[in-house]
Amino acid sequence: MSIPLVTCTRCTAPLPGDVFNLPGLAPCPGCGQDLQVEVFPALFQSFAPGQTGEAIMEESESSCFYHPQKKAVLPCDACGRFLCALCDCELDGQHICPSCLETGKRKGKIKSLQNHRVLYDSAALALALLPAVTFFGACLTIFTSPIAIYLVVRNWNTPGSIVRRTKIRFILAVIFASLTLLGWFLYAYLIFVLTPRHAHLH
Secondary structure, eight states: OOOOOOBOTTTOOBOOGGGBTOSSOEEOTTTOOEEOBOOOGGGGOOOOTTOOOOOOSOTTSOBOSSOTTSBOOEEOTTTOOEEOTTTOEEETTEEEOHHHHHHHHHHTOOGGGOSOOOOHHHHHHHHHHGGGGSTTGGGGHHHHHHHHHHHHHHHTTSOOOSSOOOSHHHHHHHHHHHHHHHHHHHHHHIIIIISOHHHHHO
């Protein structure tokens, strides 16, 4: 199978394969114009002698990258490969090929395929409550309570559990953390403001 001719858009000179899919610009061998040529890997796909695909397409139609004998219906939104109806994986309004879907799942690039998430609401509630109910941890609430409030503010709109649930843990974390900080403020006020000055001297 011969490789289709790719020509320069300015001088129509044929372009060699060493200027395809480069990270930067390359000069045209005919006119010297800087250009960038991106071609699908299917352009270089070779077939065994005598092997032909099933002729079910018109000459003007494109073929699927994974099934050359089938008509392409749309390109992959991630890599641009042409896909037939069998290879089209629709996800959140995007059309993705099986290879990009698997790569995105493996590398965690497709958020809709997440199978676990950090439960910031549970973490904030734990920081607000757990130190307060332990003997030695009560002293740490002056540090953990602000952290709990920060987690709530920072992650209020962050996607939570994959299983949908309410914001109640965030709300409780803010309430308990705020009450704890208020307690620390009142304690400091009683010690340093209301306690008579001579009590500090003795």
